[in-house]
Amino acid sequence: xxxxxxxxxxxxxxxxxxxxxxxxxxxxxxxxxxxxxxxxxxxxxxxxxxxxxxxxxxxxxxxxxxxxxxxxxxxxxxxxxxxxxxxxxxxxxxxxxxxxxxxxxxxxxxxxxxxxxxxxxxxxxxxxxxxxxxxxxxxxxxxxxxxxxxxxxxxxxxxxxxxxxxxxxxxxxxxxxxxxxxxxxxxxxxxxxxxxxxxxxxxxxxxxxxxxxxxxxxxxxxxxxxxxxxxxxxxxxxxxxxxxxxxxxxxxxxxxxxxxxxxxxxxxxxxxxxxxxxxxxxxxxxxxxxxxxxxxxxxxxxxxxxxxxxxxxxxxxxxxxxxxxxxxxxxxxxxxxxxxxxxxxxxxxxxxxxxxxxxxxxxxxxxxxxxxxxxxxxxxxxxxxxxxxxxxxxxxxxxxxxxxxxxxxxxxxxxxxxxxxxxxxxxxxxxxxxxxxxxxxxxxxxxxxxxxxxxxxxxxxxxxxxxxxxxxxxxxxxxxxxxxxxxxxxxxxxxxxxxxxxxxxxxxxxxxxxxxxxxxxxxxxxxxxxxxxxxxxxxxxxxxxxxxxxxxxxxxxxxxxxxxxxxxxxx
Amino acid sequence: xxxxxxxxxxxxxxxxxxxxxxxxxxxxxxxxxxxxxxxxxxxxxxxxxxxxxxxxxxxxxxxxxxxxxxxxxxxxxxxx
Numbered sequence: 001x002x003x004x005x006x007x008x009x010x011x012x013x014x015x016x017x018x019x020x021x022x023x024x025x026x027x028x029x030x031x032x033x034x035x036x037x038x039x040x041x042x043x044x045x046x047x048x049x050x051x052x053x054x055x056x057x058x059x060x061x062x063x064x065x066x067x068x069x070x071x072x073x074x075x076x077x078x079x080x081x082x083x084x085x086x087x088x089x090x091x092x093x094x095x096x097x098x099x100x101x102x103x104x105x106x107x108x109x110x111x112x113x114x115x116x117x118x119x120x121x122x123x124x125x126x127x128x129x130x131x132x133x134x135x136x137x138x139x140x141x142x143x144x145x146x147x148x149x150x151x152x153x154x155x156x157x158x159x160x161x162x163x164x165x166x167x168x169x170x171x172x173x174x175x176x177x178x179x180x181x182x183x184x185x186x187x188x189x190x191x192x193x194x195x196x197x198x199x200x201x202x203x204x205x206x207x208x209x210x211x212x213x214x215x216x217x218x219x220x221x222x223x224x225x226x227x228x229x230x231x232x233x234x235x236x237x238x239x240x241x242x243x244x245x246x247x248x249x250x251x252x253x254x255x256x257x258x259x260x261x262x263x264x265x266x267x268x269x270x271x272x273x274x275x276x277x278x279x280x281x282x283x284x285x286x287x288x289x290x291x292x293x294x295x296x297x298x299x300x301x302x303x304x305x306x307x308x309x310x311x312x313x314x315x316x317x318x319x320x321x322x323x324x325x326x327x328x329x330x331x332x333x334x335x336x337x338x339x340x341x342x343x344x345x346x347x348x349x350x351x352x353x354x355x356x357x358x359x360x361x362x363x364x365x366x367x368x369x370x371x372x373x374x375x376x377x378x379x380x381x382x383x384x385x386x387x388x389x390x391x392x393x394x395x396x397x398x399x400x401x402x403x404x405x406x407x408x409x410x411x412x413x414x415x416x417x418x419x420x421x422x423x424x425x426x427x428x429x430x431x432x433x434x435x436x437x438x439x440x441x442x443x444x445x446x447x448x449x450x451x452x453x454x455x456x457x458x459x460x461x462x463x464x465x466x467x468x469x470x471x472x473x474x475x476x477x478x479x480x481x482x483x484x485x486x487x488x489x490x491x492x493x494x495x496x497x498x499x500x501x502x503x504x505x506x507x508x509x510x511x512x513x514x515x516x517x518x519x520x521x522x523x524x525x526x527x528x529x530x531x532x533x534x535x536x537x538x539x540x541x542x543x544x545x546x547x548x549x550x551x552x553x554x555x556x557x558x559x560x561x562x563x564x565x566x567x568x569x570x571x
Numbered sequence: 572x573x574x575x576x577x578x579x580x581x582x583x584x585x586x587x588x589x590x591x592x593x594x595x596x597x598x599x600x601x602x603x604x605x606x607x608x609x610x611x612x613x614x615x616x617x618x619x620x621x622x623x624x625x626x627x628x629x630x631x632x633x634x635x636x637x638x639x640x641x642x643x644x645x646x647x648x649x650x651x
Binding site: 394397398401402405406409410411413414422423426427430431434481482484485486487488492493501502503505506509520521524525527530545546548549552553555556559560563 | 579582583584586587589607610611613614615617618619620621622623624625626627628629630632634635637638639641642643645646647
């Protein structure tokens with residue numbers, strides 16, 4: 001879309017709190033003038049969260065908003081928020097680091113991140129305010145992405161954006177939330193709780209966790225009342241489908257569970273919700289609604305930034321009115337708001353989730369996946385065969401099994417250490433690949449995708465055998481120092497017969513702790529590139545390199561006694 | 572000049588030929604002077620070569636057909 005979706009240029013109401021906050025009514029809100037109730041709720045939220053002094057100062061909150069807009073690449077919001085984060089006091093750097101991680105890599109936020117912030121002197125109330133402020137930042141950035149307002153004449157252009165260093169996340173959180181333990185106040189009779197009970201039948205834990213700060217809770221519930229619950233434009237099922245699809249794209253188990261539950265009550269079978277989560281194109285909803293999800297998913301906050309591709313014309317072609325298009329953008333903003341809020345407070349699901357998201361969903365089942373390097377994957381030699389299988393030619397899959405079975409078996413044998421289990425697991429890998437080939441998007445090589453499935457399958461085999469062992473439960477990657485420093489023979493391979501050598505290497509590899517073993521298997525036995533191996537293991541490239549090096553050095557220690565040069569020592 | 576600990580931290584990139592030319596020059600400067608790190612580089616390279624070429628987890632070629640047949644028959648069962 002090249003222009004704003006605005007149809008009414010002048011809002012019918014004055015919105016005094018927005019004018020108080022910005023000095024004028026910004027185009028971001030004018031662009032929503034078809035939804036005055038949403039603007040009312042947004043202004044109340046902005047007033048409550050960002051304008052009023054809380055336990056965080058207004059200046060701290062504006063710095064958070066500016067950082068969120070910068071990391072999201074929203075020039076409009078960065079200009080609107082207008083507060084550089086340069087020259088911040090040292091303590092606030094920790095605050096900004098936390099909020100940046102939440103804004104960019106929400107699902108990776110853990111209790112440890114909250115603890116780090118506490119150690120920097122922030123109490124739980126301050127942390128909750130930081131989380132809600134970050135969520136408001138993402139809401140407004142999503143609105144700007146979808147509505148594309150003109151920069152207001154009243155705003156001063158900002159200088160270059162601050163350079164923000166947001167490291168790639170490494171490990172998926174191992175523990176569930178909640179991350180905050182605010183004392184929950186008794187709000188059984190609060191109007192906000194009454195609204196939530198009416199709508200959901202109970203008070204979801206996301207809101208219960210915030211009950212110690214009722215003004216925040218009230219502002220959030222007002223936003224739900226204005227955006228999620230009415231049926232003036234999009235109907236409730238359509239809205240819940242958008243909320244579900246974006247929550248799934250953001251890998252948010254909690255919100256996906258909540259919206260699936262609502263859809264179930266509204267009459268959409270749970271299997272349909274499952275399909276919307278995994279690939280809405282395969283769901284049984286109407287073609288019009290599939291297009292709605294196609295477009296709104298582009299506004300999801302994870303993983304890449306594809307909001308530039310958001311096309312309102314496609315929605316118009318499908319018969320959506322201007323009001324409905326604006327509503328679709330606002331509901332998308334609400335989805336990112338709720339997902340960020342949940343990731344920050346770590347609310348745990350009120351019902352058993354139908355699907356628990358993990359980082360593999362980002363890589364395997366998304367049409368966009370975590371960028372692992374700037375290099376694009378080379379042409380995939382399997383792409384033609386994969387395309388024919390996807391067209392329904394089952395027999396062609398046989399060639400893919402034949403091409404890759406030895407390599408996949410090798411990976412699994414190195415992982416599970418037992419030939420029979422490796423054979424069974426190899427078959428399982430190919431069956432899973434066949435069943436899911438419709439979801440393979442060709443953004444990585446087929447062989448890399450297959451290897452990801454092999455690692456997950458092999459790890460499952462190990463867990464079944466030794467449920468207590470975890471791939472992550474070994475020592476950290478630092479601090480290992482080689483002990484064997486004697487020179488090796490020039491041709492160590494000649495010192496042993498091939499069968500002895502195989503046995504020696506096999507034993508040494510299988511003795512490695514799992515996380516190093518897998519890294520070495522992928523790099524040195526499977527010959528994957530560093531970037532491919534990192535993608536398969538859902539690690540950052542530096543983390544993968546550290547594990548490979550550690551694994552190689554440990555192997556070297558094991559093999560050294562057999563290969564050191566036998567020299568006579570001086571008497 | 573780099574310490575041995577600095578050198579070891581970059582060993583992976585050095586061996587994989589992924590270090591920048593500047594870094595490589597510093598690493599090689601250290602290596603020229605440090606016999607211990609020379610041994611570690613040499614033996615780590617040999618370790619990788621041994622592991623890569625050992626074929627210790629390789630499926631013998633006669634093992635391929637049974638896997639292919641088992642997979643395809645299960646797929647055909649499911650799709651018919």
